[in-house]
Structures are given as structure tokens and as C-alpha cells.
Amino acid sequence: MQRFVLIAVPYAWLLALFLVPFIIVLKISLSDIELSIPPYTPTLDDGIVPFFKALDFENFAFLASDDLYWKAYLSSLKIALLSTFLTLLVGYPMAYGMARAPEEWRPTLMMLVILPFWTSFLIRVYAWMGILSQEGFLNQFLLWTGLIGEPLTILNTNTAVYIGIVYTYLPFMILPIYAALDRLDGSLIEAAEDLGCSRMQAFWLVTIPLSKNGIIAGSFLVFIPALGEFVIPSLLGGSGTLMIGKVLWEEFFNNRDWPVASAVAVILLLILIIPIVLFQRNQQKQAEADQ
Amino acid sequence: MNRLSWFNVTSLTIGFAFLYLPMVILVAYSFNESKLVTVWAGFSTKWYGELLQNEAFLDAAWVTIKVAVLSSTLATVLGTMAAYVLVRGGRFLGRTLFSGMIYAPLVMPEVITGLSLLLLFIGIGLDRGVLTIVLAHTTFSMCYVSVVVSSRLLSFDRSLEEAALDLGCSGFDAFRLVTLPIIAPAVIAGWLLAFTLSLDDLVIASFTAGPAATTLPIKIFSAVRLGVSPEINALSTIMIGIVTVGVIGASLISKRNALRQKRDERDAARA
Numbered sequence A: 001m002q003r004f005v006l007i008a009v010p011y012a013w014l015l016a017l018f019l020v021p022f023i024i025v026l027k028i029s030l031s032d033i034e035l036s037i038p039p040y041t042p043t044l045d046d047g048i049v050p051f052f053k054a055l056d057f058e059n060f061a062f063l064a065s066d067d068l069y070w071k072a073y074l075s076s077l078k079i080a081l082l083s084t085f086l087t088l089l090v091g092y093p094m095a096y097g098m099a100r101a102p103e104e105w106r107p108t109l110m111m112l113v114i115l116p117f118w119t120s121f122l123i124r125v126y127a128w129m130g131i132l133s134q135e136g137f138l139n140q141f142l143l144w145t146g147l148i149g150e151p152l153t154i155l156n157t158n159t160a161v162y163i164g165i166v167y168t169y170l171p172f173m174i175l176p177i178y179a180a181l182d183r184l185d186g187s188l189i190e191a192a193e194d195l196g197c198s199r200m201q202a203f204w205l206v207t208i209p210l211s212k213n214g215i216i217a218g219s220f221l222v223f224i225p226a227l228g229e230f231v232i233p234s235l236l237g238g239s240g241t242l243m244i245g246k247v248l249w250e251e252f253f254n255n256r257d258w259p260v261a262s263a264v265a266v267i268l269l270l271i272l273i274i275p276i277v278l279f280q281r282n283q284q285k286q287a288e289a290d291q
Numbered sequence B: 001m002n003r004l005s006w007f008n009v010t011s012l013t014i015g016f017a018f019l020y021l022p023m024v025i026l027v028a029y030s031f032n033e034s035k036l037v038t039v040w041a042g043f044s045t046k047w048y049g050e051l052l053q054n055e056a057f058l059d060a061a062w063v064t065i066k067v068a069v070l071s072s073t074l075a076t077v078l079g080t081m082a083a084y085v086l087v088r089g090g091r092f093l094g095r096t097l098f099s100g101m102i103y104a105p106l107v108m109p110e111v112i113t114g115l116s117l118l119l120l121f122i123g124i125g126l127d128r129g130v131l132t133i134v135l136a137h138t139t140f141s142m143c144y145v146s147v148v149v150s151s152r153l154l155s156f157d158r159s160l161e162e163a164a165l166d167l168g169c170s171g172f173d174a175f176r177l178v179t180l181p182i183i184a185p186a187v188i189a190g191w192l193l194a195f196t197l198s199l200d201d202l203v204i205a206s207f208t209a210g211p212a213a214t215t216l217p218i219k220i221f222s223a224v225r226l227g228v229s230p231e232i233n234a235l236s237t238i239m240i241g242i243v244t245v246g247v248i249g250a251s252l253i254s255k256r257n258a259l260r261q262k263r264d265e266r267d268a269a270r271a
Helices: A002-029 A048-053 A058-065 A067-100 A103-118 A121-132 A137-145 A158-183 A186-194 A199-210 A212-227 A231-235 A244-253 A258-290 B006-029 B046-053 B055-088 B095-107 B110-123 B130-155 B159-166 B171-200 B203-208 B216-224 B230-270
Strands: none
Touching: A002 A258, A002 B055, A002 B095, A002 B110, A002 B130, A002 B171, A058 A067, A058 A258, A067 A103, A067 A158, A067 A212, A067 A244, A067 A258, A067 B006, A103 A158, A103 B006, A103 B230, A121 A137, A121 A158, A121 A231, A121 B006, A121 B216, A121 B230, A158 A212, A158 A231, A158 B006, A186 A199, A199 A212, A212 A258, A231 A244, A244 A258, A244 B110, A258 B095, A258 B110, B006 B230, B046 B055, B046 B230, B055 B095, B055 B130, B055 B171, B055 B216, B095 B130, B110 B130, B110 B203, B130 B171, B130 B203, B159 B171, B171 B216, B203 B216, B216 B230
16 A cells, blocks of 8 residues: 555656646647637547547658758757867866866866755856857957957857857766766876876876767757757847747747747657657666676 | 865866856956946946845845745755655555655756746646746756755664654654654755745746746846846846855754864774
């Protein structure tokens, strides 16, 4: 009896507030546009067969025919991939430096990496608005040093979006790589150097392969949320920045087209399933390797 | 081996400068006299004064705290139950679906979670307000709680629980008297994580909050869209300050506990 309650309560909660809502999205994405103007309530009043007959794919056909959506999906993928790579470029040397630091510094360095993670995401993105704007801190600094003669336009471009993603997701990249490097046995590198490797060779042939799992985990942790990102493109990006999270938001709140917004969501999820499955497989392999 | 080369020092310095300079600049400019955020016109705390008179922000802050306390507490209870079921529950019908539903919200894009919950609330005719935000936040943060708690449950010795059961504890007593104290640090960490996730959330709250209730991130977002403003700088500084004090305090406490534990173990070994 106790066991039943223990299982049933969280189970029922997730069914009602996670699975059912998702089925509603799926249903609305498959319904006619006129039928589902808000407030729209899916019902089974007409019976099961007419319910399924009423489903159609016209929203998906609409998405396929309008190249705005294609471009948004592709440019989200591009932005997410490139910014994951940039985050890796910034994060790896930091994780490496942390793992090489004296033992007693490491908890402090670790806390310095985690601290921004606890501070509001929105505020960290906002901080860059003041830095990147025309008369912002960065431009003032560059003008003052004489490196540029005219203020650069960075805010409201894709460059600002890249900076924003790298900045806010950096801890997600550093922590798994640091965990992998921290576990790495230093004598392996010494052995490689004894056997005639230069430091660079030892790094490429020993350190990088042994931290592979951390790199993979960190990259997924950045890539997956970056793909559906909404806050960063809407604050730092411009009108030319197409990201699917932003498109979904506008479709829903500005155009009030619920069926199309739902269809956009369903396709985004389909795109995400591949990286999510790969990520889980990697996590599982890592867990098995640890045992 | 553990010597920092110039390369490591440089990458750490540049990296941490990148992480912290934006926040330092934000904090510094919150004390700027000028309304123009980029021109320094002398030290002043007037924006803090104006912020404290801005009732819209204070109301939103109050709603945010209420939502965060309620949802993180609910999420901790549900998430701990879910973790216990997953680690100790054995086989039951629909276990795969259950564990799938625990992990899926962690990777689900916020826009999709928000959209689907809004459609549900409209579907069942629930008016949007504090209640709907709490329901939404509880759902996604219980998953984080259960991940944190289940890793702790996995790593501790099951025989302790079995011993309690053998000695005549009921199942619930064994949980209350043996399991819960052992997993308490993870439960507390889970609550804190759920609390900050709720404080921080903009996207899901925007979908599930009606006109009746606005949270602080929603207010900040709509203010920030119009551009940078010194009042928001002041507000951000307050939030950064609270988090910094909280995190440093928590880490000092855990460090002291670790030291005490080490000393106790040493004393026990000597005795």
C-alpha cells in the first residue's frame, strides 16, 4: 500500500503535467487552423474515429512550404553548433588550468566557475547589452585605445548571440571536462614523456583522448539548450537573427497561431531527439566505465 | 606535475576575467549618478532608492519568492519520492515510462514545456496565476531534485536500511530515521537547486503566468527589452549580492562540516 502511494503520486504528477500537455501539443499541431483558434479545447465528444479523422498534417505542410521556418531551423543549428565549438575553445583551457592548479586552490576555482551558474541567467545576458551597445563599454574601450576609429555594431547581430551563448553556458562546458581531467592519472603523461613524447604530443595523444567523455558531455550540455534558446537571441540578437525558440515564441504570442506554434515545437523536439539519445548513450557508457 | 605553466595562468586569468568582468561592470554602473548608463557621472545610490519605491518590482519580487518557496518545497517532496522509487522501488508496471518522464524535462526546451503547460491549463479551464506557475515550476524542478537525490541514494549502503527493518522499524520509520538523515545533504541541495531554478525562470513563467501574477524575471525582461537602465542595474546588483553571499556562506559551512567530520574520524581512529 505504502509502496503504491510512493509510486503513484510522482507518477500521476508527471503524467498529468508532463505527458498529457505534450499530447495536447501534438494534437493541436495536427488540427485545422480555424478549428483551433484560442481558446481551443481538444475534446473527444464526437467519438474516437472522427477525432482521428480530423487530424491532418496541414500545419506541417505549411511549415515545409514557408522557407522562414527552414531557415530558422538551419540557422538555429548553425548557431548552436558554432557556439558549442567556441565554448569548447574557451572552456577547455580553463578546465585544463583548473585541473593543473595546486590541490588546495581547486575548490575555490571550482566555486568561481559555479557562482555565475547560480546568478540569474537573464541578468548575465543583460550585462552584455550594456557592454556591446554602440556607446557601450567595449566600444568606449576600443576607441580609447585607438584600435578602432568608429564604434562597432555588435549588439543586435549574430556575433552578440555567439558571445551571449558562450558566456552563459561556459560553466556547463568547464565542469564535465574538469571532472574528466581531474580523474586523469598524471603518471600516464609522465610515461608518455619518458617514452619520448614532447609535451604537445603527450597532450594530443594522451590528455585529449582521456578527456574525450568530458568534452562530449560538455558539448551536449551546451548544444541541446542552445538550440531552443529564446532569451539570448531576443535580447542580444537583431531582426536578422533567426532562432527557432524565438520563432515559436512570436508565432504563439504575436501571431497567436497555436497550431503552427505547436507544429514548430514538435519538429524542434524531433530534431533534438537525436542529440539527446546520443547524450544518454554516452552517459551510460561513462557510468559503465566507472564501475 | 602540479605546477601552473604560464599558459595555464593566462588561460585561467583571461577565462575568469571573461566570466566576471561583465558582472563587475554591471555592479559598478549601478552606482552611477547619470541616467545614461554608459557615462560615468559620479557615485550615487539614488537608483537603489528609486527601485525600492517601484511597487511593480516589489510586487513581482514577492510573487517570485512565494512561487519559488512553494514550488521548490513541493518539488523536493515529489522528487525525493521519485528518486526513491527509481533506486529502491524495484520493478513495477510502466517503470521505463516513469524514468523517461523524469529525465525528459531536463532536456526539453523551455519554450516547449511552457507552451504545452499553457495549452493544458487552458484546456482544463484553470485560471493562470500563482497556482499555475507553481505547478509548472514544480514539474520541471522535481526532475532536477530527483537526479540529485538518486545519485546520493545510489552511493549509500542499502544494508543500513535493511538492518533497521530487521530491528523492527516499519518501512516509513526506516526511511525517516535512517535513509532521510543520510540523504539529507542531497535533499537540501535539491531544494536549493529547485529554488534558484524557479527564481531564474523566465520562459516557462511567461507562458504560465496570467495577467494576475507577474514574476520578477518577466518584469525585468520587459524592462530590459527597452534598453539598459540604471534601475535594472541596481536590481541586478542586489540579486548578484544575495547569491554571492549565499553561495560563499554555504560553501564555508560545508567546508567546516567536512573539517569537523575529518577530525571526528581521526579521533575515532585514535580511540
